[in-house]
Amino acid sequence: MARRKRASASGEGADDDVNLTPMLDVVFILLIFFIVTAQFIREPGVDVDRQEVENLDAQNPLGILIAVDDQSKIWMNKQEVSLQEVGFNIRELREANPKGKLVIQVDQDAEAGVMIDLVEIVNKEDGLNLVPISVLEE
Numbered sequence: 001m002a003r004r005k006r007a008s009a010s011g012e013g014a015d016d017d018v019n020l021t022p023m024l025d026v027v028f029i030l031l032i033f034f035i036v037t038a039q040f041i042r043e044p045g046v047d048v049d050r051q052e053v054e055n056l057d058a059q060n061p062l063g064i065l066i067a068v069d070d071q072s073k074i075w076m077n078k079q080e081v082s083l084q085e086v087g088f089n090i091r092e093l094r095e096a097n098p099k100g101k102l103v104i105q106v107d108q109d110a111e112a113g114v115m116i117d118l119v120e121i122v123n124k125e126d127g128l129n130l131v132p133i134s135v136l137e138e
């Protein structure tokens with residue numbers, strides 16, 4: 001009761017409260033915008049011990065990541081795939097992310113022949129003459 005008297009005596013009422021509804025609307029709109037425009041990175045599903053080199057170019061944002069582990073097994077989207085399935089998986093991932101860059105990660109102990117075959121498949125599917133290969137920074 002004392003509060004009512006004090007509020008009415010000073011002339012303040014419920015109309016002086018801050019309305020947060022417009023601010024919350026803006027926050028939700030920004031959140032939806034960032035979720036819709038974000039490019040999600042698809043992990044290959046295996047850790048790769050990459051080769052160290054000196055000529056490094058940044059390859060961001062990633063869209064499709066293909067990994068070859070130390071036993072020359074190919075991994076895409078956390079699943080092991082055969083060399084014959086790589087082209088189909090690239091086409092399938094391209095439908096989800098048509099503008100994302102394709103990058104290959106190759107373990108330094110993997111067979112070179114698997115990497116060459118993989119580069120030829122990527123060249124055939126994506127038309128890339130220069131296929132980006134992820135390496136370790138020095």
